[in-house]
Amino acid sequence: MRDDEDDTGEAAVETATLPLDAWHRAKGARMVEFAGYWMPIQYEGIMAEHQWTRANAGLFDVSHMGQLILSGEGVAEALETLVPGDISALKPGRMRYSLLLAEDGGILDDLMITGGDHELYMVVNGAVKWDDIAHLREHLPDAIGLNHMDEQALLALQGPKAAAALERLVPGVGALVFMQAGGFDWNGVPLGISRSGYTGEDGFEISVPAAHVGALADALCAMEEVKPIGLGARDSLRLEAGLPLYGHDLDPATDPVEGDLGFAISKRRREEGGFPGAARILGHLADGAPRKRVGLLVDGKLPVREGAKLFDGETEIGVATSGGFAPSVGAPIAMGYVPTGLSAPGTAIAAEVRGKRVPCTVAAMPFVPHKYVRKQGA
Amino acid sequence: MPRYYTEEHEWIDVDGDVATVGITDFAQGQLGDIVFVEVPDTGAQLSAGGDAAVVESVKAASDVYAPVDGVVTEGNGQLEEDPALVNSDPEGEGWFFRMTLSDKGQLDGLMNAAAYKEFCDSL
Numbered sequence: 394m395r396d397d398e399d400d401t402g403e404a405a406v407e408t409a410t411l412p413l414d415a416w417h418r419a420k421g422a423r424m425v426e427f428a429g430y431w432m433p434i435q436y437e438g439i440m441a442e443h444q445w446t447r448a449n450a451g452l453f454d455v456s457h458m459g460q461l462i463l464s465g466e467g468v469a470e471a472l473e474t475l476v477p478g479d480i481s482a483l484k485p486g487r488m489r490y491s492l493l494l495a496e497d498g499g500i501l502d503d504l505m506i507t508g509g510d511h512e513l514y515m516v517v518n519g520a521v522k523w524d525d526i527a528h529l530r531e532h533l534p535d536a537i538g539l540n541h542m543d544e545q546a547l548l549a550l551q552g553p554k555a556a557a558a559l560e561r562l563v564p565g566v567g568a569l570v571f572m573q574a575g576g577f578d579w580n581g582v583p584l585g586i587s588r589s590g591y592t593g594e595d596g597f598e599i600s601v602p603a604a605h606v607g608a609l610a611d612a613l614c615a616m617e618e619v620k621p622i623g624l625g626a627r628d629s630l631r632l633e634a635g636l637p638l639y640g641h642d643l644d645p646a647t648d649p650v651e652g653d654l655g656f657a658i659s660k661r662r663r664e665e666g667g668f669p670g671a672a673r674i675l676g677h678l679a680d681g682a683p684r685k686r687v688g689l690l691v692d693g694k695l696p697v698r699e700g701a702k703l704f705d706g707e708t709e710i711g712v713a714t715s716g717g718f719a720p721s722v723g724a725p726i727a728m729g730y731v732p733t734g735l736s737a738p739g740t741a742i743a744a745e746v747r748g749k750r751v752p753c754t755v756a757a758m759p760f761v762p763h764k765y766v767r768k769q770g771a
Numbered sequence: 772m773p774r775y776y777t778e779e780h781e782w783i784d785v786d787g788d789v790a791t792v793g794i795t796d797f798a799q800g801q802l803g804d805i806v807f808v809e810v811p812d813t814g815a816q817l818s819a820g821g822d823a824a825v826v827e828s829v830k831a832a833s834d835v836y837a838p839v840d841g842v843v844t845e846g847n848g849q850l851e852e853d854p855a856l857v858n859s860d861p862e863g864e865g866w867f868f869r870m871t872l873s874d875k876g877q878l879d880g881l882m883n884a885a886a887y888k889e890f891c892d893s894l
Contacts, residue, residue, distance in 0.1 A: 439829040440804040625803070625830050694807050694854070696827050718806040718829050725806075747809075747825065 411456045412546045412603040416610055420621050428519035430457045432624055439625035443720040446592060446630055447761075450552040451622035452613050459522030460542040460600060463533070464512035471537050472506070472513060475529070477649060477668040479659030483508035488572040488587055492649055492657055493517075493525060498670015499645040500652060501528060503637070507574045507587060514574075514585070516547070516598070518639045545585075546606035551596030551630070553764065554618040559586075559597055562612055566597065571765040579609065592627070593634025593763045632726060633719050635688055635758025641699055642686060642714040642728050650677035651730070653686040684711060685736040688760060689744070691716075691725040692752040697744040703729055704743045704750065710735060713744055721761045731755065775838065775878055776887035782862055783838045785878065793866040794826065794835060794857065797891045802828040805857045810846030810868050817841055817870060819877055824867050826857065839877040841870040 408426045417424065422433030433454065435442060445451055463472060469480040478491035485508050493501040502521050507514040517525045522541075529539055550559055560567040563577045566586055574587035585600035601609050613619045628638070637643050643652050648670060655678060662668060666675060691697050701713040716727030727744065735742060740755040775783045780798035784791040799805065807827040817823050817837035824835040824846075846868045850856060857865040872878075882890060 434830070435803060438803050443829075629829060694851075695809070696807055696832070698832065718804075718827075720829070 411454060412606050413454045413456065413610060416607050417454065417621070420614075422621070422623060425624070427624060428457045430519065432457060433621070435623040435625045436621055439623070439629060440720050442620070442622040442626035443629050445620050446552045446594065446622055446626060447721055448553065449618045449620070450550055450555040450558050450596075450616075451592075451626070452610060452619055453549040453551065453622050453627055454546070454610070455519075455549050455598070456546040456603075456606070457519030458547055459515075459517040459519065459525060460545050460547060461515045461517060461526070461529070462509075462512055462538070462540040462542060463515065463529070464538040464540070465534075465536050466511060468511060468513055468537055469508075471533050473662070473668065475532055475669065476504075476506075477658040477662050477671075477674065478506065479661050480506060480508075480513065482659075482661070483513075485509050486574050488574055488589060490657055492654065493528065494649075494669040494674075495645055496669050498648040498673040500639075500643045500647055500649065501525065501645060503639050503643060503654075505587075505589060520640055542600070544603050545600050546603045548599045548601065548606065548610065548613070549590050549592075549596060550599065550613060550619070551590045551592040551594045551622075552618075553595060555594070555596040556766070558613065558616045558618050559599075561616065562609075569597075571595075571767045579612075582609070584609075588766065591634070591636055592630035593636070593759055593761055594630070595764050595766045628715075629717060629720060632715055632717065632728065633721055633759065633761040634763060635728075635760060637686065637728065638715055647686075647730075648674050648677060648682065650674060650682040651684055651686065681733050683733060684730045685733045686714070686728060687731055687736050688756040688758040689713065689716070689727040689729060689742075689753040690722075690756040690760075691727060691744070692754070694725065695746055695749070695751050696725040697727040697746055697751055697753065701727070701729075701744045701746055701751075703731060703753075704745060705731075705735055710742065719760060726756075726760050727753070728758075773878075774884060775881035776884070776890075777836070777838045777881055778890065779836050781835060781838050783878075783881065785872065785875075788872050788875075789844065789869060790839070790841070790872055791866050791869050792823070792835075792838060794861055795887070795891075796861045799858050799861040799865075802826065802833060804829045805854045808847075808850040808854045808857060808867065810848075810850060811843045813843055813845060815843040817843060827854075835867060837870070838881060839870075840873040842873075843868050843870050845869040 417433040569588040590596040703711040713729035809825040823837040
């Protein structure tokens, strides 16, 4: 028996450790190399951790992600030359999902941007954070400051019981709504908390000084509704939520319309343009892109994974970019790219796995409804 | 009935000229939740070290190899309905396939239970 995929990758550079490395190992995590770091893939098992997060609250260490602060007069306008979102309209404490775009409109990264007072806080993907920093530094005016907060750890607490649990430690945090952030205090430790995440559940992301992340993780996991959750379940949760994973479902060859992320191109930006690749992207918005990211429900039990070719009859039409067994669906699901003409939910296609054709149906995403808390008292 | 083990974490029970093959408890523990198993068709010709079956966990697909040369006489149809049997009873009900033995001498290259335990402890 041997894994088809080599979890350890081809790390030429020495794999780094995160502030919680010893904490994960003490909790029995199995560690794998991911984005240049040793990270927990699972503790008790992916299936159990996935179900726990959907029913209770799961604690994820996402400290590999890059936390950046951009600052200076006109920072929002400057960033708007690189992303298609309406950043100028972002009020302090409000967040937006956006995309770092290459000159041709291809996606260099997807990221979260939080408004501040003449500054922006951004969370970018761990695997490409160094490229992002270089790109931002190269294209932003020198007057805009860029601070990589590499002394900060990042935790995500996700699930229907996340709010009640975190409120116990950090009173007042429950007043945040989805995509809202604020500064809080926990026993004298400053925390930057947003109501956001990447599982489709209600939940929070918590930026905490690395020196205090162990104590915070302990305090969170001391509550009966909280358990640590690994990358394996993080992946199955985000797949069910229909959320793309950069480097797999999105890449520099893909523009936001192809990636089915048109919502990230704000109304004003559609009217005014002025972001990289605007001609291509606005053209795709008006006339449709040649291909589109879709969800796939897989017939039977055979998982369709990243790299599986997609077929319409005998014609190869695209490729699956993520896929696997979906614990909350109880069946395999996938994401992939198909011609826009074949992207309507209900369209029957097939995926090829080990020479076999597996019937699939294009499905609306998310596969599991989002549980975001958008209004207070909701 | 002697049982042998491979370094790829398959076990093989030998009964005369017929053998039963599965993956070890150590292997299922490493794989985690198993969601799909593909066993070989009856009549398939297997050669030692060659692909014989595929086991898919939530995370990834892994190949299962034939421990010896032979011909498949039966795949475990139960695994199609209940792949988690490989987690709950890997060295019993969760067997993968049965095969004939073309060359019993190949068993000499495999480990016994004590040697396999030592091998796992060294990993």
